[in-house]
Amino acid sequence: MRPSRIIPWLAALALAGAAAHADIPKRVVSVNLCTDQLAMLVAGPGQLVSVTPLAANPRTSAMAEEAAAIPVNHARAEEVYLLKPDLVIAGRFTDRATVDMLRRLGIRVEEFAPAYALSDVPDRLTRIGALLGQEARAAELVDRFNAQLAELSSSTQDRPQAALYYANGYTSGDASLAGQILRAAGFDNVATGMGYGAIGALPLELLAMADPDVVVTGNPYPGASRSEAIMDHPVVTALKRGRVTGTVTDRNWVCGTPYVLQAVEDLVALRRAVEAGQ
Known part of the structure; x- marks a missing residue:
């Protein structure tokens, strides 16, 4: 198998800087494995302050190496609150008690549904980019994703x-x-x-x-x-x-x-x- 062309450009974008906006959230906490990785791909330097332990597990996370440098949380309302976030990103199936408690405490929580289609990937990237004020960074990821998917996708009629x-x-x-x-x-x-x-x-x-x-x-x-x-x-x-x-x-x-x-x-x-x- 030829060397992968997927990982290099993702890694480069994950490490690259992003332009700052005055009104973007400065302390973002993710409490879901998939939002962990979306945020790591799109967030600017220092913007993402905590992810879940699953993000650093190479069996479950494609960005375990990047996650190793970020403090972890266990999706408990008390520990998340003490991190003083101005935005929490969660999954649709994140513990409801945690999500509801954080909202009662006045913390903004945005939930992401699981992806059920390849077309959901650009949608999730665009949304996380808008939430984090990193629209240009997200748009670049979307363009590269669409181009690479088109190159990889097969139109053959004789399919195993x-x-x-x-x-x-x-x-x-x-x-x-x-x-x-x-x-x-x-x-x-x-x-x-x-x-x-x-x-x-x-x-x-x-x-x-x-x-x-x-x-x-x-x-x-x-x-x-x-x-x-x-x-x-x-x-x-x-x-x-x-x-x-x-x-x-x-x-x-x-x-x-x-x-x-x-x-x-x-x-x-x-x-x-x-x-x-x-």
Whole structure:
């Protein structure tokens, strides 16, 4: 696989400075993994004062190295309040008690819904740019994201069949960020053909009957997990035997940031390997 072109320009933008505005929030706290990374990409120097511990975990965060230099919070209202933020950015599923308490204390809280489509990435970047007064920085990220996605996306008519298969036997259809990543890379998703929209449990029997060209499984976490044991089931093992396989690396798949392009690029390489073996 050729060296990635995704990470260098994102890293450069993450480290670059941004123009200051008199009215932008000066102390921003993020209490969600995905808003952590959006803020790190867009915030000006010193503007982002705290992120969650997940942001510094390389298994879950594509920006773990950048997050290591930022103080952490655990999304508790008391500790966030003591940081004296003038803006808190949260996820739609951030603990409601924390969000409600901070608002009662007079702190501005802005919530972001999870990304369910690749088109949500520019939307999230534009919004975080407006909130942080870093519109030009966000616009540059959006332009680069759109250009790179167009370059990576496949328009081929002869698309290999792929199945996403995670812990507890879950899969994702095209109405999900993971499903759209798969489709952009040039695969047809067997789950979509079975009627799955976003996410749902895929019985092993249906997976076996679909007989996809490739099975893309989750990347197991250290230690034993009954939920992940299904990925080693004989049915899954048989479907992988003698075929090209892939794994989902959570840090590039779970959040609607430009790092989803790395997931697309990885799957493009996987598709080419599948096609070469056919």
